[in-house]
Amino acid sequence: MGELSASASAVVRADRFEWFREAVSTDVMPLSIRTERPSGFRAEITDLRLGPVQLSTFSYSPVVARRSAAHVRKGDPEQYQLALITHGAIRTSQLGNESLVSGDLVLTDTSRPMENESGGDGAGVDVVMLRIPHSDLPFRPDKVDGLLARPIPARAGTGAILAGFLVSLLDQRSHCGPGELPRMGHITLDLARACIAQQLGTPGEAPAEARTQLMRQRVHRFIEDNLGDPDLTPQQLADRHHISLRSLHLLYRDQPLSVAAHIRRARLERARGDLARPELRGLPIQAIAARWGFTSATAFSRAFRDAYGSTPTEHRASALSVP
Structure with missing residues (x-):
């Protein structure tokens, strides 16, 4: 299915933070990471390839991460990273924007320097991250820049639909056949486009298929919530x-x-x-x-x-x- 999972628990306790630092710097993007508690560090990572996009989950102890201009020059996957913070909180800053995000979505750009501080309360964080190639997000970069490091509500509207879909997809991935996950990737991408277009205040700019998928998801959710109604037609x-x-x-x-x-x-x-x-x-x-x-x-x-x-x-x- 194109899924890879790894856990710091597979390495000796003294090396767990170094394992996490190297895994993120190598597989996600170059950056510097530090923690105040390297000896008790915990981390789990899952990567799921979905055709045009990649869906990852990260669960880890508190860290401070910094991606400088030098890191960008060293390696840039040229992606937008749309993260859903499902547990804990992350303080993120990019292009002069700064936000503390918990329970919502936040968008960042790997081609720009950024800083993240997670788990400030010492409890760590759980993150679902959708990694989208720049070329697959059909909006003017200068307009998207205004959304970077700003919370995108995940409790209502298109953000809630996208967040619910991501969580459901992760829950049901083991039941998907070999050809289903790439198709799910295209649906995921369409929903992400629609969500971002809504945040930009230009939902009409979302591709027609994204708008169709968004409405179909709304209908599906209504059906699931009202199956017991015999008058559901x-x-x-x-x-x-x-x-x-x-x-x-x-x-x-x-x-x-x-x-x-x-x-x-x-x-x-x-x-x-x-x-x-x-x-x-x-x-x-x-x-x-x-x-x-x-x-x-x-x-x-x-x-x-x-x-x-x-x-x-x-x-x-x-x-x-x-x-």
Whole structure:
């Protein structure tokens, strides 16, 4: 899958900070790193290659990092790095901008000097970092400069959609087939473009596919939150998102499933999961079907058999059978 994981715990305790310093300087970009507690240092790094972009996770003890002009000349991957701070806080500065970021996104440019101080409270930080080549971000560099080292909200709007997608992708990566991750990379890039365009105040500059993907993600999230509503229909989705029914269907034109089929499949997957849960053994199958928006037990049984090749009763018996 193009995934690499490494942990400082694999080296002797005295060498763990040096291992981290060398790993970041070599694999991410040249920079200087110092810490006040090298002897008890902890760090874990994961890199996931997603076609046009790279998604990395970093979990490490408090450090101060500095990338000077000399470091830039020594080696520059020519990337924008969009970081989601999932735990702890990072104080970052670049081009005269300075921010303390916690729980939000922050954008930096590897081609410019920068400074970062993380884990000032001594607890360390966890970071999800999206590494985007300059050439794949279609905005004027002077406009993007204004966003560098400034917090991008990750609790609402496009920032929340992007942050949620990144976390979900990391959680589900082991379930993705060989060809799926590169496609996820293109989706990730489109969402990042849309997020940055929104921050620039020019959402119209986001590529058409990015805007389409953004709206599709909003629709998907609404579907997931309302699967139990038997009145969840394509028309309701269109009305709630202030688009025409035709526009909604166009969002799914290039998708494996139509919007109606996506709703049905999502409901079936939730019901199938509940049928296999021992703690729900006493709940009637019809109740589980109704829980996920199926108003007809007969229609649910038929759809389940068509999707999985067995009836709900057969699936439950097999899943709950004792070896």
